[in-house]
Amino acid sequence: MTINSVSLVIAGSGGAGVVTAGSLLLDAAAQAGWYALMSRSSGPQIRGGEAAAMLRFATEPIMSHDDSFHLLMAIDWDNIGRFSAEIPLVAESLIVGDPAHGAAPAALLAGRPRQAALAMSEIAGRIENGRPNMVALGAIAGLIGLPPEAMQAVVEKNLGRKGQAAIDASMAAFHAGFAAAADLPATPKLPTVATSVAAATEPRWSITGNEATGLGVIRGGVRFVAAYPITPATEVLEWLAPSLAKVGGMLVQAEDELASINQIIGASYGGVPAMTATSGPGLSLMIESLGLAVAAEVPLVVVDVMRVGPSTGIATKSEQSDLNIAVYGLHGDAPHIVVAANSVPDCLFTTQWAVHLAEAMQAPALVLTDQAMGQARAIVPKPAELAFIGQRLTASAPAVEGERYKRYAMTASGVSPMAIPGTPGLTHTADGLEHNEFGTPSSQASDHHAQMDKRSRKLTQFNYGDHWADIEDSEVGAGDTAIITWGSSTGPAREALQRFSAAGGRARLISLRLIAPVQPEKMAEALAGIKRAVVVEQSHSGQFYRMLRAFYELPAQTVSLHHGGPLAFGPKQILDQLNQLNAGSA
Amino acid sequence: MTINSVSLVIAGSGGAGVVTAGSLLLDAAAQAGWYALMSRSSGPQIRGGEAAAMLRFATEPIMSHDDSFHLLMAIDWDNIGRFSAEIPLVAESLIVGDPAHGAAPAALLAGRPRQAALAMSEIAGRIENGRPNMVALGAIAGLIGLPPEAMQAVVEKNLGRKGQAAIDASMAAFHAGFAAAADLPATPKLPTVATSVAAATEPRWSITGNEATGLGVIRGGVRFVAAYPITPATEVLEWLAPSLAKVGGMLVQAEDELASINQIIGASYGGVPAMTATSGPGLSLMIESLGLAVAAEVPLVVVDVMRVGPSTGIATKSEQSDLNIAVYGLHGDAPHIVVAANSVPDCLFTTQWAVHLAEAMQAPALVLTDQAMGQARAIVPKPAELAFIGQRLTASAPAVEGERYKRYAMTASGVSPMAIPGTPGLTHTADGLEHNEFGTPSSQASDHHAQMDKRSRKLTQFNYGDHWADIEDSEVGAGDTAIITWGSSTGPAREALQRFSAAGGRARLISLRLIAPVQPEKMAEALAGIKRAVVVEQSHSGQFYRMLRAFYELPAQTVSLHHGGPLAFGPKQILDQLNQLNAGSA
Amino acid sequence: MESCAQKKKYAAKDYKSDLKPIWCPGCGDYTVLNAITRALAELALPPEEVAVVSGIGCSSRIPAYTSVYGFHGVHGRALPVATGLKLARPDLTVLVTGGDGDGFSIGGNHFLHACRRNVDITYIVMDNQVYGMTKGQASPTTAPDWEGSKLTPEGTGINPFQPLVVGLASGANFIARVSSSDPVNMARIIVEAIQHPGFSLVQVLSPCVTFRPEQQEWRDIVRTAVVDYTDDAARAARRLMTDDGFNVGKVLYKGSRPPFRPEFENTNGSVTELEARFAL
Amino acid sequence: MESCAQKKKYAAKDYKSDLKPIWCPGCGDYTVLNAITRALAELALPPEEVAVVSGIGCSSRIPAYTSVYGFHGVHGRALPVATGLKLARPDLTVLVTGGDGDGFSIGGNHFLHACRRNVDITYIVMDNQVYGMTKGQASPTTAPDWEGSKLTPEGTGINPFQPLVVGLASGANFIARVSSSDPVNMARIIVEAIQHPGFSLVQVLSPCVTFRPEQQEWRDIVRTAVVDYTDDAARAARRLMTDDGFNVGKVLYKGSRPPFRPEFENTNGSVTELEARFAL
Numbered sequence A, B: 001m002t003i004n005s006v007s008l009v010i011a012g013s014g015g016a017g018v019v020t021a022g023s024l025l026l027d028a029a030a031q032a033g034w035y036a037l038m039s040r041s042s043g044p045q046i047r048g049g050e051a052a053a054m055l056r057f058a059t060e061p062i063m064s065h066d067d068s069f070h071l072l073m074a075i076d077w078d079n080i081g082r083f084s085a086e087i088p089l090v091a092e093s094l095i096v097g098d099p100a101h102g103a104a105p106a107a108l109l110a111g112r113p114r115q116a117a118l119a120m121s122e123i124a125g126r127i128e129n130g131r132p133n134m135v136a137l138g139a140i141a142g143l144i145g146l147p148p149e150a151m152q153a154v155v156e157k158n159l160g161r162k163g164q165a166a167i168d169a170s171m172a173a174f175h176a177g178f179a180a181a182a183d184l185p186a187t188p189k190l191p192t193v194a195t196s197v198a199a200a201t202e203p204r205w206s207i208t209g210n211e212a213t214g215l216g217v218i219r220g221g222v223r224f225v226a227a228y229p230i231t232p233a234t235e236v237l238e239w240l241a242p243s244l245a246k247v248g249g250m251l252v253q254a255e256d257e258l259a260s261i262n263q264i265i266g267a268s269y270g271g272v273p274a275m276t277a278t279s280g281p282g283l284s285l286m287i288e289s290l291g292l293a294v295a296a297e298v299p300l301v302v303v304d305v306m307r308v309g310p311s312t313g314i315a316t317k318s319e320q321s322d323l324n325i326a327v328y329g330l331h332g333d334a335p336h337i338v339v340a341a342n343s344v345p346d347c348l349f350t351t352q353w354a355v356h357l358a359e360a361m362q363a364p365a366l367v368l369t370d371q372a373m374g375q376a377r378a379i380v381p382k383p384a385e386l387a388f389i390g391q392r393l394t395a396s397a398p399a400v401e402g403e404r405y406k407r408y409a410m411t412a413s414g415v416s417p418m419a420i421p422g423t424p425g426l427t428h429t430a431d432g433l434e435h436n437e438f439g440t441p442s443s444q445a446s447d448h449h450a451q452m453d454k455r456s457r458k459l460t461q462f463n464y465g466d467h468w469a470d471i472e473d474s475e476v477g478a479g480d481t482a483i484i485t486w487g488s489s490t491g492p493a494r495e496a497l498q499r500f501s502a503a504g505g506r507a508r509l510i511s512l513r514l515i516a517p518v519q520p521e522k523m524a525e526a527l528a529g530i531k532r533a534v535v536v537e538q539s540h541s542g543q544f545y546r547m548l549r550a551f552y553e554l555p556a557q558t559v560s561l562h563h564g565g566p567l568a569f570g571p572k573q574i575l576d577q578l579n580q581l582n583a584g585s586a
Numbered sequence C, D: 001m002e003s004c005a006q007k008k009k010y011a012a013k014d015y016k017s018d019l020k021p022i023w024c025p026g027c028g029d030y031t032v033l034n035a036i037t038r039a040l041a042e043l044a045l046p047p048e049e050v051a052v053v054s055g056i057g058c059s060s061r062i063p064a065y066t067s068v069y070g071f072h073g074v075h076g077r078a079l080p081v082a083t084g085l086k087l088a089r090p091d092l093t094v095l096v097t098g099g100d101g102d103g104f105s106i107g108g109n110h111f112l113h114a115c116r117r118n119v120d121i122t123y124i125v126m127d128n129q130v131y132g133m134t135k136g137q138a139s140p141t142t143a144p145d146w147e148g149s150k151l152t153p154e155g156t157g158i159n160p161f162q163p164l165v166v167g168l169a170s171g172a173n174f175i176a177r178v179s180s181s182d183p184v185n186m187a188r189i190i191v192e193a194i195q196h197p198g199f200s201l202v203q204v205l206s207p208c209v210t211f212r213p214e215q216q217e218w219r220d221i222v223r224t225a226v227v228d229y230t231d232d233a234a235r236a237a238r239r240l241m242t243d244d245g246f247n248v249g250k251v252l253y254k255g256s257r258p259p260f261r262p263e264f265e266n267t268n269g270s271v272t273e274l275e276a277r278f279a280l
């Protein structure tokens, strides 16, 4: 079954309250029992300037935007043309603008959308303290079928401290817009599920990817975070600062990323699970010390909320192009863990898992999320409780009575019991120089090979269970076609699979959560019977496809579907590729 | 034909003058018209401590050490066991030790070498100011057939300023050793080619890889170098400092690698070709700013003299494990150039070429060499003059009269004429943020895609000629078997091919000099008719093999021969693999 | 080079590009841009002989708003870029513009060593005691009790960085503090800073109206420093260490260390001579 | 924790490991190792409650030569490792040992911010005015006319870095200079540095006999500082800025800023409460 959803954009210049309007709408949708996804885009200005809130609502959970928007509600037109590539509009789409602000810019009209006028400012002007964005919300509600009660509850909550008059003014504007919607051309409507949260059937959360990331590390056991702000990772850190304080942890702002990575190395060496979050430029600065964590075997988690590269790139937009640096970026042979979240709620799962993996294997774990999922807010089913808690194999006495403690002892698993400072009798020096089992620097080939084997063995022999990938088949089975993807391309890929399946197609979706170490056996199993595959990713050079080629046996007929940021794939782009693949081979 | 060569080691504790002895021997071999390769190994002590000089002499150019050594001359045994893995000895080998220092350590005897005694200190004691290391040299000369005249010339040159008495004492000790050699078990002898450099047939140089690297960048046109010392790259910089001053250039010592990479970005932006040299840990710190050079399109060269990783690893030993970081280490999609030298003299060719490539394509070029070739001294045929001079496409006026200058103009080649500061009318801002053609920051998808295409197009469309790889066939043709390798594994691979060929085998050697951008068409041509391949590299995880899989179509039967540092491959290890491959398929 | 008599006349606007700044209305950085262009006009430097280098931040956006050569690098690394540029191209006038975060947090090491190295560049830091670009976190110069950042909701609890004291201690050759509320004096001092040989440090109190709206009061708090500059570093240190940060509009220290200026020697040496050393 | 009365007695050798240092015979760092172990014995700190953190360099090898917990990190980053460790584990006594290159060249930014942040750690810098480990290049503290390095054959031409002045300007809470030729005083001052709350900086003149053999004369040049320490930063600055670097054996400055010590609050908050905020 394909998803029953409605997609819309609210746009306007900064003062127009676009972002507030989007948030109110999302909250109201939550009241109505809907699921939702909201992304934002804004111009280069630090504050103010044009902005757009892109929303999609549905009666079931959604993980991706649609191919185009049903509705663009423009409070004004200031520089909105800048977003045209991010707001695909088609003939069925409807643009609603305020005649007071003139005509829609040509850039938005390429897809020949329907157009209609709504005198938002005029209508608002007729209401005391009425604001055009509330009129817009009313019109949207009328168009898409959002019950006014839902908005009433939200406005009461949000404007409560401003008093009843403010609430009434807002709702008056809303109702005026709602009434006006009757005169606008129709857009798809969603059925109401409920008119209050309490009445909704399933417990749901409203959360952003960046918040979910923060919660994930706390659930995993992290209690020390070092921070250097960088877009779009800052919100992870900003959420963590007060939250950690509530659960007996702390966040320290560092002077730079070189300091933040080394601070968490120090904290983790001290026995306190630790993490930091950054984006591409900051990750680049952490590379040397990530290698230190590999060699000295210090567990830690670094979250990279990817943005458009290279270099400073586009700080506020999304791309999946830090895969290479995450997997291969360290100098020397430096085995480490790389995991990737594939949706807003999966940020929670994946980061919590990452803490677990890092602690269990005494290795650094990189978590890749991206701007799109990090800064998106979603209404999702309440995430499950997870059993992953960071648990480190510690040493409290030497393995053999009276023997000198071997910090880097050879073990079958490759994991050696770690003595935490404070433990009597097990003092040692952890070292980034190559060393023998005691940690004493050594330049012997035999020690180097033994330690290299150990450091890679502990990762390859670990039992990752089923979490290495999310695998999903069409209702009628997998057939012989696969979509292989990762990260936020998973959302549209999943939806493409649903549509393909709804049209009678058969395929399997494999979305990798564990990027490194690679899992050739599990992949072989997942690819059993698969003859054709499309590899989907948002990078200019097809980094993921190249990595798969390097480490996996791919079906003979494998195509790479990739493009650089900031535009995400729409489900249809992937579906088209699926159809083409299958047509070619029919 | 296989190489007629003799391999020997001089070892002893620091005070014993091992390194001096090795250098004298190398110089004398040069006098004798031989070709040579000398590597060194030493213990962890900063100064003093045990050391070993590994030498190989031949009557034709050599690029690699042999599988084992014919002779180990130990002035004493202090901690020499530490080097046992680096000094493979077999039954035909001869260990000569001084009975005054007791017996050879067991670690050296695993291969059951022959043993003999030479009372070096006693013999030296009988000569006024006689030193055991000169006795050792004399004995070596006697054993391997080095004419004493050659040593005489060298000692005269080296001890000239110490006066005739010093020369005489040294030579007396040498002759005593030379005479004593008659009583020692025989080792292979090399024929004398000449007794003076003048008499030798072909002009030859004595040069280290690190010196060749320095010379290469100067020949390419570099006149600004920023430096932060790091083993084993320091000698590149130390050679460059005074040399640059002689040709109107300068070297500046920076506060760290973040500064050195940014200083050369500044100098190059100013129009002066610029470079720096570092090793793994320093390269890690340069990653962010290498991305800046990609995005802002600033040409520059960074030489990475690889050492054993991860992290601080083993600073004084060699490994080929920075391939990954060099190729994939940058965040975002950041197309850049990676080239690798494959021998001591090729350091000159490859770095000079790198300057040419960087300047021509306005992109950063990474050059990979390693400790083994960087710190080795070789006697080689005089390198050829090369036509590669860094030449940048500059702008002196806007493309279209009166039009604003487009620093990042779209061109067919992807290279845009660059205005050097000082040029009137073409002021602009170079930017690491994504930008439009003018350099103005832009977050538009269209600008990002256009600039991404341009930055990658300029690299892929460039004509690299034949230099992308060194390709060599057996005398009787390539057959259907290939060795694919890179960097300093090329030396032993080449020798394996020679032996294979001498035994009637047919194979092709492909040693990649251009690592990135990849050259799939040229490789397809080079692999035409090839059914089997062995990929040889000195990395624990097989980085090169994985990279080849990612980007090239390899023969169905391809095996990866790889191990981590610090031990280099011996030709025989590769030959065995070749034979096995061919046997398996026979 | 033209002689002084022939010097072309320039107006401040000749140094401005057409690009509209992304800054918030009222941001102090507008005035700094004006003062820089005014200073360049005063010095009548041909725009192509000037380069402005920066890192990342609101204040680091300045290069593109000028019509001189600009380089917009990565966060915290403007000073080494400028160092390389000036050493390679001593004929250019090189300015560095940036913020307190860029310069004193991530860029702190380069700041130390640029002061020490004393290359002839002028460093203009727009100090707003906040990371503006990333939406309002504490910077090194932020007061310990500022609770406006979500990252440090109870304040940083850390003593603010004293850029001028540290600059002096590290060897900066010219030190001044100016206020964006007094663009005329700022321009005058930038002229002096550019003219003074060696590394010149100009701290500009430049309010971030968005994340530190209270800084708009700075215009009322600042006062013109009462004493004139000293060339005695120890005296300057004592003054600066007891200064409250609001004495502006004057040069505070002028040193006389010669700038670091290694020459590209035009020796007659050739590459062939270098090669000869390797020949046997 | 044991009470004082029960405190176990320790000798300096209880803090030494069996590992033979890689140092050259005569290197000043041997004495520093002795002084540190002597100081720890004097403080009778159980070895497992002490951690020594370092970067890379000859001097940075110290951790492995002690019998306490050690962390040998990467070049220049010891201070942030120690910062994270001490904040996460306030119960440990944390020392940092390293060289002038590690601390003031590549590590300069962390040095600034460690002084400023004032976490309760003790930083012992073995200053030999050279990069020993990489075989003799100029460090930030090297005199401008030292021509012993192939990298700067005509000297650096750059004013030496003044670690104590910069440390003071950045907020270090305890500053002392000692000489490796006087291990007893060195141990005494290290004891004081460890006991003093906040960030303590101890500069040790520690000759590199191999690459700076002339430094062996330091033992004859150094003199005990005549004045006692001051707690007035401005006065200390004036003194340090006119000091020739050879006044040793005394504490030069003691501040009273409280250390940065954010608490791991044992609030009753639970993860469930955090989650509740997301629930609709």
Ligand SMILES: Cc1ncc(C[n+]2csc(CCOP(=O)(O)OP(=O)(O)O)c2C)c(N)n1
Pocket: A228, A229, A230, A231, A257, A281, A282, A285, A312, C056, C057, C058, C059, C060, C074, C075, C098, C099, C100, C101, C102, C103, C126, C128, C130, C131, C132, C133, C134, C139, C208
């Ligand atoms: C390596 C890296 N880390 C972090 C960032 C994010 N970042 C951009 S600007 C900035 C701080 C800017 O503060 P400041 O220099 O004071 O400039 P302002 O915006 O206040 O003028 C930060 C942290 C980045 N771009 N690069």
Ligand SMILES: Cc1ncc(C[n+]2csc(CCOP(=O)(O)OP(=O)(O)O)c2C)c(N)n1
Pocket: B228, B229, B230, B231, B257, B281, B282, B285, B312, D056, D057, D058, D059, D060, D075, D098, D099, D100, D101, D102, D103, D126, D128, D130, D131, D132, D133, D134, D139, D208
């Ligand atoms: C990132 C990085 N750059 C460079 C080096 C090389 N390196 C090792 S130690 C050192 C300098 C050591 O000098 P110092 O800290 O003064 O210590 P000393 O050896 O003099 O005690 C350098 C440059 C490195 N290990 N890592």
Ligand code: SF4
Pocket: A046, A047, C022, C023, C024, C026, C027, C028, C029, C058, C059, C128, C132, C133, C207, C208, C209, C210, C211
């Ligand atoms: S955020 Fe602050 S510093 Fe940035 S432009 Fe706005 S007012 Fe200026």
Ligand code: SF4
Pocket: B046, B047, D022, D023, D024, D026, D027, D028, D029, D058, D059, D128, D132, D133, D207, D208, D209, D210, D211
């Ligand atoms: S090189 Fe210098 S600092 Fe290093 S161990 Fe030797 S004497 Fe000490």
Ligand SMILES: [Mg+2]
Pocket: C057, C099, C100, C101, C126, C127, C128, C129, C130, C131, C132, C139
């Ligand atoms: Mg700021």
Ligand SMILES: [Mg+2]
Pocket: D057, D099, D100, D101, D126, D127, D128, D129, D130, D131, D132, D139
């Ligand atoms: Mg030193």
